[in-house]
Amino acid sequence: MPSRYSSGKGASVTGAPFALCLLLLLQAQQTLAGACPARETSERVTVVHVYDGDTVKLADGRRVRLIGINAPELRPDRPEGEPFADEATAALQALIDRNNRSLLLQYGREHEDHYGRLLAHAFLDSGDNVAVHLLQAGLATTLVVPPNTWAQDCYQRQEDRARIERRGIWKHPRYQVHDARSLPASTRGFRIIHATVSRVRYAGGTAWLELEGPLSVRVGKQDQVNFPPGYLEHLAGQAVELRGWIRARPSGPVMTVRHPAAMAIINKQAP
DSSP: OOSSOSTTTTTTTOHHHHHHHHHHHHHHHHHHTSOOOOOOEEEEEEEEEEEEEEEETTTTTTTEETTTOOOOOOOTSSTTTSHHHHHHHHHHHHHHHHHEEEEEEEEEEEEOTTTTTTEEEOOOOOOOOOOHHHTTTTTEEOOOOBBBBBBBHHHHHHHHHHHHHTTTGSGGGGSSSGGGGGOOOOHHHHHEEEEEEEEEEETTEEEEESSSOOOOOEEEEGGGGSSSTTTHHHHTTTTEEEEEEEEOOTSSHHHHSSSSGGGGEEOOOOO
């Protein structure tokens, strides 16, 4: 059977990444033990193409984006892709191959994203959660996009273990914690950072967390309902861990945060 089932750019997986991803999967399976089981599944589907570690194409032409995780991307503008992109893609393909190209889907509260992709958690016939395999192998990070927050705490536990054991992406410099004070202004893409929030301000309904260093963090007005009352204001003066995608703005690099799962206070000031 051809790799990823169909031809096209990146349609083959080289032996080294494929062997590595199988090793990571085997290590992860030793601790899987049915973590994050389905609440219920809505549909059985057949996969005909694996785009990357979190997106597939179905036999009827629909695309499915897995909820709760983000895998490194195979980017057309960067032939080598992101670190561990080939391994994550090969790992998802191996899981689907083992399940005869079939997946069971549990849809999220929000069924589609703005790209028209279905949003779902995917399960094997054994009941194993596909996202858990990838998280435990260190081939994906957690990603909470409200309102699809089901299993977020369970998924975070799987990532935490892989991170502690430095599996997969957690060995790579890009996925280590970066100090916001020394972050280059040219930084782009996903990062995990430690920072001190110097102040919290509001402009046009948007909350801005100003940090020590060039990076700012924004929480849009529509996303502030995801945070407990007073949570954002309480961050002033606190040391925090933040995760997300850094993008360029005229005022400097900015990370957008939509849910408390993307930030954590790492030391609390005494009242």
